[in-house]
Amino acid sequence: MPELASPLMRPREAADALEGELAELIVAALNLEVPATAIDPEAGLYGEGLGLDSIDILEIALVVSKHYGVQLRADDAANTEIFRSLHHLAAYVAAHRTK
Amino acid sequence: MLPAGRHVINVCADRYRFAVGLTAAMLAGKVSLLPPSHTPQVVRHLRQFAPDVFCLTDTEACAIDLPQVRYPDAPAAPQAWRVPQLAPDTLVAYVFTSGSTGVPVPHPKTWGRLVACVREGAVRLRLAPGTALLATVPAQHMYGFESSVLLALAAGAALVAERPFYPADIAQALAALPRPRALISTPIHLRAMLAAELALPPVDLILSATAPLEAALARDAEAQFDAPLIEIYGSTETGQLATRRTARERPWHPWPGLRLALEGDRVWARDGYLETPTPLGDALELLEDGTFVLHGRLADLVNIAGKRSSLGYLTHQLLTIEGVQDGAFFLPERAEASGVSRVAAAVVAPELTEAHLLAALRERLDPVFLPRPLLKVERLPRNSTGKLPQEALAALLDPPVRP
Numbered sequence: 001m002p003e004l005a006s007p008l009m010r011p012r013e014a015a016d017a018l019e020g021e022l023a024e025l026i027v028a029a030l031n032l033e034v035p036a037t038a039i040d041p042e043a044g045l046y047g048e049g050l051g052l053d054s055i056d057i058l059e060i061a062l063v064v065s066k067h068y069g070v071q072l073r074a075d076d077a078a079n080t081e082i083f084r085s086l087h088h089l090a091a092y093v094a095a096h097r098t099k
Numbered sequence: 100m101l102p103a104g105r106h107v108i109n110v111c112a113d114r115y116r117f118a119v120g121l122t123a124a125m126l127a128g129k130v131s132l133l134p135p136s137h138t139p140q141v142v143r144h145l146r147q148f149a150p151d152v153f154c155l156t157d158t159e160a161c162a163i164d165l166p167q168v169r170y171p172d173a174p175a176a177p178q179a180w181r182v183p184q185l186a187p188d189t190l191v192a193y194v195f196t197s198g199s200t201g202v203p204v205p206h207p208k209t210w211g212r213l214v215a216c217v218r219e220g221a222v223r224l225r226l227a228p229g230t231a232l233l234a235t236v237p238a239q240h241m242y243g244f245e246s247s248v249l250l251a252l253a254a255g256a257a258l259v260a261e262r263p264f265y266p267a268d269i270a271q272a273l274a275a276l277p278r279p280r281a282l283i284s285t286p287i288h289l290r291a292m293l294a295a296e297l298a299l300p301p302v303d304l305i306l307s308a309t310a311p312l313e314a315a316l317a318r319d320a321e322a323q324f325d326a327p328l329i330e331i332y333g334s335t336e337t338g339q340l341a342t343r344r345t346a347r348e349r350p351w352h353p354w355p356g357l358r359l360a361l362e363g364d365r366v367w368a369r370d371g372y373l374e375t376p377t378p379l380g381d382a383l384e385l386l387e388d389g390t391f392v393l394h395g396r397l398a399d400l401v402n403i404a405g406k407r408s409s410l411g412y413l414t415h416q417l418l419t420i421e422g423v424q425d426g427a428f429f430l431p432e433r434a435e436a437s438g439v440s441r442v443a444a445a446v447v448a449p450e451l452t453e454a455h456l457l458a459a460l461r462e463r464l465d466p467v468f469l470p471r472p473l474l475k476v477e478r479l480p481r482n483s484t485g486k487l488p489q490e491a492l493a494a495l496l497d498p499p500v501r502p
Binding site for chain 2 (some may be wrong): 002031032033053054055057058059062065066070071073074
């Protein structure tokens, strides 16, 4: 399991660390063939790009609830944004995490 | 209000609108088409099957390449009405399976048999009158069609329009419903809900279908939701065939009047509420007391999240891509961490990039069948007779470790 991002890091570094951590968690949970470091943080997660589908999105929802205490909601105005990219997902988790 | 065409693809995401569209079509003598997916290729085939087909949708951004009718936003003016009667032999829908050659296969459904089947189900489920049915599956899939729409239309349950996706949304939607209330779901969603560390509201009934549910998961779901969990066995071709209380028993109890018999290497289902005798895609062990045990899918068939296909079909689609010299889909041997097994593919296509291949497959296949991974190889591991052993394909993923 990757180390949790330290709160002492500067915001940019912390965001990068969280992105890397999420990428590791996603690759492990979904058993993807790509190495975590090869995921383009700006590329789409759904459809084209990383090519995830709704089964994967449910799996990612589970990962972020377990590791960060974030319960994703569809009625959240930000929901369509969240899966736009790893970067967007990490920003959402950073803003809403409870652990 | 509906166009003249006799066939409609009803893609309304809102279950209430789907049900209104379905009944409006039935009363207007139209037949609803329920395809396995809406890829451009499937839509082209449906247009050949029924040239007058149109699409009933409740979203603005509907990308289906057919004449479209928007579900009206304004509610219809209230008027006195009686519950309409339909003759039992009225053809109301064609539900499609993906077929083995690329052309979706239609399975006609008549109103009388659909109703008789779900009414039998309601007895099995001890469905209390007025039970609110919250479903995480779409109305357009055979399971959702029967257990979330027809149970409400023909067996006195209450339809819930929403289809929540995230565990927290499902829990909230359930808690907001009056009791009795039921959760109509799948192993994937049940597993996600139980693992989400949420306070789950009690319900009165849980249904699961689309993939086999483990007994331990069923027991956990019964404990956390404080309700019996009934698992349903069925298929697009046959509709619902059998149930079991998965937490307590392994054998399935078939619908009364259904005859199951091994003929050659396949089990065939006959009578009951079937439209036609049908070979089943699973390995069934028929027991003397009339129940049966399920031993998984037959070799060539795959089922991912309730979507069915066959390796033969997927391979056929891969080979239709220009520039592909050889290729095959196969099942990786290792178990997936998520509990969902995916398909993999090996392909010989020196001129094509992986991205191009995936884009071409995306046009032909439901996304759940996109290969993970897609391996580009110089040649496939065919044996001396030209056959491709599954083990040799699987070994492409996990080459044997040399000492």
